Amino acid sequence: MNSQSGMIAIVGRPNVGKSTLMNRILGEKLSITSRKPQTTRHRILGIKTIGSAQFVYVDTPGIHSNSESAMNRYLNRAATSGLEDVDIVIFVVDGEKWSSEDELVVEHLRNLEAPVVVVINKVDRVAQKDQLLPLIEKLSARMEFNAIIPLSALKGHGVDNLEQKLKELVPAGAHYYEEDQITDRSERFLVAERIREKLTRQLGQELPYALTVEIEQFKETGKLTEIAAVIWVERKGQKGIVIGNKGSRLRTVGQESREELEELLGRKIFLQLWVKVREGWSDDDRALQSLGYRES
Ligand SMILES: Nc1nc2c(ncn2[C@@H]2O[C@H](COP(=O)(O)OP(=O)(O)O)[C@@H](O)[C@H]2O)c(=O)[nH]1
Ligand SMILES: [Mg+2]
Incomplete structure (x- = not known):
């Protein structure tokens, strides 16, 4: 062929x-x-x-x-x-x-x-x-x-x-992937990205650069998928901004994320979000690596 x-x-x-x-x-x-x-x-x-x-x-x-x-x-x-x-x-x-x-x-x-x-x-x-x-x-x-x-x-x-x-x-050549495969990325990766998208869209100009999302738990229990994610920021003040007044912003992000993730995965999801500070992570090569920023 x-x-x-x-x-x-x-x-x-x-x-x-x-x-x-x-x-x-x-x-x-x-x-x-x-x-x-x-x-x-x-x-x-x-x-x-x-x-x-x-x-x-x-x-x-x-x-x-x-x-x-x-x-x-x-x-x-x-x-x-x-x-x-x-x-x-x-x-x-x-x-x-x-x-x-x-x-x-x-x-x-x-x-x-x-x-x-x-x-x-x-x-x-x-x-x-x-x-x-x-x-x-x-x-x-x-x-x-x-x-x-x-x-x-x-x-x-x-x-x-x-x-x-x-x-x-496109040149002649053998296929590298199965016909129905659409990405090389894991569900875990896609989930973290969707949460980061919601944050990026919710927050003002500066903050999106200072945060990243790490999935800590991704577990199937019966009909439910339990996901726990940490939102890493660089400074204490940023943590407050992400959480928002009485937790309102984090709640909105959580709700929007959960709805999209249920659609993405086709399953019910229990989503927990935590905001944590890791000083200067985005200018630290080792921190970047451990948070998944490494070249494949
Ligand atoms: N009006 C308009 N906006 C677009 C179009 N394509 C992308 N955008 C918007 O441009 C912004 C940046 O898009 P994105 O795909 O994230 O850009 P990237 O940084 O190059 O990947 C988003 O707000 C998009 O909705 C287009 O064809 N028309
Ligand atoms: Mg892009």
């Missing part, structure tokens, strides 16, 4: 819609999304098999110019390492805004051998298509791209054009 199989990295600066795009293509919410940078902190595979072709997408953290903390350095490594080994790169940009961080991404892509397809995302926000022309010119002047495809990951418009293009580009 003429099977096709390829690794497709989704790269770009933070917040352009990489994770939204992967979820849209897969038709599943695998990667968490939000308006804040650093929402995606790990590489996540999303696998889609259509007949004889297997597409293995790699969602990555945003490539960014800040390298001040150990976390920021980790994120950039996770975003850029292994790019030489993928078969296709999707470079996502925001149709509304080009920035110096996009330039930085181009620097990482310029010398790759794999074909690079540019996705101009968020075109639902662009009233007239010809508004995209200056951006297309700018892109074309930077390097040679295999294709430039405008689309809306959020609404789904134009995503089929991208998938069609990928089908043309």
Whole structure:
């Protein structure tokens, strides 16, 4: 049989819609999304098999110019390492805004051998298509791209054009994953991420960077799954903010998380959340490692 199989990295600066795009293509919410940078902190595979072709997408953290903390350095490594080994790169940009961080991404892509397809995302926000022309010119002047495809990951418009293009580009080869597998990540990982998404969306600008979620217990008891998670923050004051007035914020996060997790796992869930302080964990390489921030 003429099977096709390829690794497709989704790269770009933070917040352009990489994770939204992967979820849209897969038709599943695998990667968490939000308006804040650093929402995606790990590489996540999303696998889609259509007949004889297997597409293995790699969602990555945003490539960014800040390298001040150990976390920021980790994120950039996770975003850029292994790019030489993928078969296709999707470079996502925001149709509304080009920035110096996009330039930085181009620097990482310029010398790759794999074909690079540019996705101009968020075109639902662009009233007239010809508004995209200056951006297309700018892109074309930077390097040679295999294709430039405008689309809306959020609404789904134009995503089929991208998938069609990928089908043309994906090389011949054996499948690496079972036909019905959709990710390389465990349920435990997905659960921690969903809780972090709820926190990220609930909290103001600064705090999401200072927290991470660790699953301490994941136990099936009869019809119920018991999950206990620790929300790690960096300072005592942050703990108060996460908990909220009389525990109100933590309650909201817990309730929203539980509802989503029951849908994700298809089971009833008993969820317990604890907030704990670990000073400076995000700028400490060892703490990062022990909290799951290690390269695979
Ligand atoms: N209007 C609009 N918003 C989008 C689109 N794609 C993503 N977004 C929003 O942009 C924000 C960042 O998305 P996310 O996927 O987390 O970006 P990432 O950091 O590149 O992974 C979220 O609030 C998304 O809902 C799109 O096509 N149109
Ligand atoms: Mg993301």
